[in-house]
Amino acid sequence: MKKIIFLAGLIFLAGNICFADSKWGVINRRGEFVAPAIYSQISDYSEGLALVKLDGKFGFIDMNGKLLLACEYDEAGDFQSGLALVKLNGKYGVINKKGEYVVNCNYSALNPFKENKAAACSDSKYGFVGADGKVLVPLIYEKVEDFSAGLAAVQLDGKIGFIDSSGEMVIPTEYEEVKSFQDNLPATFVKKNGKWGLISRQGEQLLPFEFEDASDFSEGFAVVMTISEKARVDTSITSWQLSVPKCGVVNARGQRLVPCVYDDIRPFNEGVAWAKKGDKWGLINNYGSVVAPFDFSTFRDFVEGMAAVGISGRMGFINTSGIIVVPVVYDYVSDFQNSVAVVAQGGLFGLINKQNAPIFPCIYNNIGSFSEGIAPALKGSKYGYINDKGMVVVPETYDSAEPFTNGFALVRKAYKYGYIKTNGEVRVEPIYDGGEAFSEGLAAVRRNKRMGYIAEDGSLAISFIFNSAGSFKNGLAIVEVDEVVYAWEFARKTNTAES
Numbered sequence: 001m002k003k004i005i006f007l008a009g010l011i012f013l014a015g016n017i018c019f020a021d022s023k024w025g026v027i028n029r030r031g032e033f034v035a036p037a038i039y040s041q042i043s044d045y046s047e048g049l050a051l052v053k054l055d056g057k058f059g060f061i062d063m064n065g066k067l068l069l070a071c072e073y074d075e076a077g078d079f080q081s082g083l084a085l086v087k088l089n090g091k092y093g094v095i096n097k098k099g100e101y102v103v104n105c106n107y108s109a110l111n112p113f114k115e116n117k118a119a120a121c122s123d124s125k126y127g128f129v130g131a132d133g134k135v136l137v138p139l140i141y142e143k144v145e146d147f148s149a150g151l152a153a154v155q156l157d158g159k160i161g162f163i164d165s166s167g168e169m170v171i172p173t174e175y176e177e178v179k180s181f182q183d184n185l186p187a188t189f190v191k192k193n194g195k196w197g198l199i200s201r202q203g204e205q206l207l208p209f210e211f212e213d214a215s216d217f218s219e220g221f222a223v224v225m226t227i228s229e230k231a232r233v234d235t236s237i238t239s240w241q242l243s244v245p246k247c248g249v250v251n252a253r254g255q256r257l258v259p260c261v262y263d264d265i266r267p268f269n270e271g272v273a274w275a276k277k278g279d280k281w282g283l284i285n286n287y288g289s290v291v292a293p294f295d296f297s298t299f300r301d302f303v304e305g306m307a308a309v310g311i312s313g314r315m316g317f318i319n320t321s322g323i324i325v326v327p328v329v330y331d332y333v334s335d336f337q338n339s340v341a342v343v344a345q346g347g348l349f350g351l352i353n354k355q356n357a358p359i360f361p362c363i364y365n366n367i368g369s370f371s372e373g374i375a376p377a378l379k380g381s382k383y384g385y386i387n388d389k390g391m392v393v394v395p396e397t398y399d400s401a402e403p404f405t406n407g408f409a410l411v412r413k414a415y416k417y418g419y420i421k422t423n424g425e426v427r428v429e430p431i432y433d434g435g436e437a438f439s440e441g442l443a444a445v446r447r448n449k450r451m452g453y454i455a456e457d458g459s460l461a462i463s464f465i466f467n468s469a470g471s472f473k474n475g476l477a478i479v480e481v482d483e484v485v486y487a488w489e490f491a492r493k494t495n496t497a498e499s
Contacts, residue, residue, distance in 0.1 A: 022467050022482045026050070026065055029442065029475055031453070031462035035065030037486040042478050046078035049097065050478075058086075063476065069099045077112070083131065085110060094118070094131075103133045115147040117165070128152070128167075137167035148180040151201065160190075162203075171203040182217055185252045189214040189222070196224070198254050206254030212245040218267035221249050221286055226260045249273070249286065258288040270302040270320050283322050292322035303335040306354060317341070317354075326356045340388045342367045349377075351388070359390045371403035374422055385409070385424070394424040405437035408456070419443065419458075428458040436471060444469035444477075453477075 025037030035042075041053035042061075049060045049068065059071035060079075075087035083094050083102060093105035094113075103110070107129075109121035117128045117136055127139035128147075143155040151162045154173065161173035162181075177191040187206055189196050197209035207224075215223040225245035248260035249268075258265070264276035265284075272291055275284045281299050283292035298310030306317045309328060316328035317336075326333070332344035340359060343352050350362035360367075360377075367386070368376040374393055377386045384396035385404075400412040408419045408427065418430035419438070434446035442453045442461055452464035468480040 021484070022480050023486065024052075024478060024480050025486070026061070026476050027462070027479055029440070029461070029472065033065070033486075034063075034476060035061050037479070037481045037483070043078060044478070045474070045476070046080070047082065047097075049079050051076055051078055060084075063474065068097075069095070080112060083113060085112060094133075101133070102131055103129055111146060115150070115165070117147050117152075119144050119146055119152075126154075136165075137163060145180060149183045149185070151181050153178050153180065170201075171199065179214075179216060185217055185220070187252045187254065198250065198252075207250060207256075215267065217252055218269070219271070221251055221257070221268045221273070223247050223265045223267070223273075224250055224260065247275070249284075249288070251286075257286050258284060270305065272302070272320050274299050283318070290322075291320075292318055300335065304337075304339065304354075306336050306341075308333050308335065325354065326352065337370055338373075338388060340370065351386075351390075359388065360386060368401070369403055371405065372407070372422060374404050374409075376401035376403065376409075383411070385422075393422065394420065402437075406439065408438045408443070410435050410437065417445070427456065428454060436469070439471035439473065440475065442472050442477075444471070451479075 023037040024039045024042040025033050026035035026042065028034050035052075039052040039054055043051040045063065048063055052059055052061050052067075052071065054071040057071040058073040058076040059067060060069040060076075062068045073086040073088055074090070077085040079097065082096055086093055086095050086105065088105040091105040092107045092110035093101055094103035094110070096102055103118070107120045107122050111119040113131060116131055120127060120129045120139060122139050125139040126141045126144040127135060128137040128144070130136045141154040141156060142158070145153040147165065150165060151170065153160055154163050156173045159173040160175045160178050161169055162171040162178070164170050175190040175192050176194070179189045181188045181201060187198050187200050190199055192209045195209040196211040196214040197205060198207035199205055211224045211226050213225040225247050227245050244263070246260040247262045247265040248256065249258035249265060250256050262275040262277060266274040268286065272283050272285055274281050277294045279297070280294040281296045282290055282294035285291050296309045296311055298315075300308040302320060305319055306325065308315055309318050309324075311328045314328045315330045315333045316324055317326035317333065319325050330343045330345055331347070334342040336354065339354050340351055343350055343362065345362045348362040349364045349367045351359035351367065353359060364377045364379050366378040370388060374385050374387050376383050377396070379396045381399075382396040383398045383401035384392060385394035385401065387393050398411040398413050402410040404422055407422055410417055411420055411430065413430040416430040417432045417435045418426060419428040419435070421427050432445040432447055436444040438456065441456055444451050445454050447464050450464040451466040451469040452460060453462035453469065455461045465485050466479045466481050470478040
């Protein structure tokens with residue numbers, strides 16, 4: 001159950017960490033350093049700015065590599081909706097892209113803005129501030145949660161209630177635990193005297209406080225758990241049985257749709273829910289009708305209208321009407337993806353469609369994920385590629401094979417890596433020690449412990465000088481380079497330009 005929580009300083013550090021004697025910078029497609037390799041950390045760009053770390057402090061660079069906001073912050077987060085959280089001298093605040101403080105660094109904890117309000121803490125008291133830095137809700141509460149659907153949970157004297165966006169208390173602080181209100185739903189669950197009940201957005205009680213537990217709403221329905229009246233009075237029922245509630249279903253209007261008779265019920269998915277009786281699972285709808293009998297030992301959620309089910313170690317598929325459309329005869333099944341699923345029998349893998357017609361018989365040792373309509377497939381010790389129409393598009397000739405990205409796949413042959421096209425054409429011969437996916441026409445490849453970039457025709461586009469090399473996005477890539485190599489490269493290009 002989700003509980004009201006203390007705020008934390010939700011500040012995210014940059015993701016790239018350099019090795020000793022190396023630094024991070026940003027290059028363009030010509031291999032020119034747009035941002036110098038002087039930083040110990042650089043994050044991915046967000047809203048046109050990237051978080052960088054220099055001499056233990058954080059700042060921001062723009063798409064031209066210019067240090068737009070000086071490295072002066074103890075911590076900082078990426079920009080979101082034009083604002084970023086920062087920490088200075090042990091206190092948190094918020095800046096805009098000009099480096100102006102919209103919320104001064106006065107707070108011991110500060111959350112990102114949600115519904116134009118940010119939860120803030122000072123002197124162990126919590127409230128909310130706006131994007132203009134003004135205090136919208138006084139910092140008087142012991143705990144708060146972010147606003148959700150126009151209301152926020154707050155705690156006073158150990159009890160929880162809800163305030164609206166103006167800070168007015170709309171539901172009194174009288175509950176032990178609460179769940180957040182969800183958009184388009186008129187009610188939520190709250191806990192009082194150890195039991196859960198359902199209340200409206202106005203605080204009206206819709207269901208009594210009688211539930212041991214309650215789930216979040218899913219597709220407008222929630223699972224509730226209670227002890228049956230029979231269990232309460234039947235002396236033959238053990239104390240252990242008394243401690244195991246039964247599950248039912250209610251909606252957000254407080255209507256009881258499914259009685260509390262099941263040992264477990266999972267969230268509704270595509271209009272149905274899995275329910276448990278004893279050690280078996282079946283399928284019910286929101287009226288409580290049994291859609292599929294309680295025959296299954298395992299199951300998965302519905303994907304594309306089909307759910308994988310298991311009986312006695314075998315697997316198949318059921319639809320939302322409770323009909324077994326793929327017999328429970330397979331050792332393994334994947335979820336359907338574009339109406340195709342991977343199945344296994346006798347230790348070998350194949351493909352089927354939703355009518356259980358074989359696209360490929362079970363002849364492969366493994367089949368990978370489909371990407372761009374093609375999947376790597378292992379037969380014996382060699383990989384090739386198959387499509388979802390039942391055709392072998394690349395024969396089994398490779399020692400390893402990655403999914404296709406932007407029309408190219410990384411393959412390995414005799415411990416060297418190259419690239420092929422979706423028609424099997426070898427575009428880059430396997431001559432490299434490693435490689436990454438193509439992005440914006442370039443791929444980072446490794447040779448002799450250094451990385452560079454090649455073009456789609458296999459030609460070298462950027463020299464092998466990097467320790468690490470990221471993918472290009474909007475014409476830029478984040479790279480790591482030894483300081484001595486960077487100094488040499490910078491000096492070489494400077495001398496070339498001057499001559």
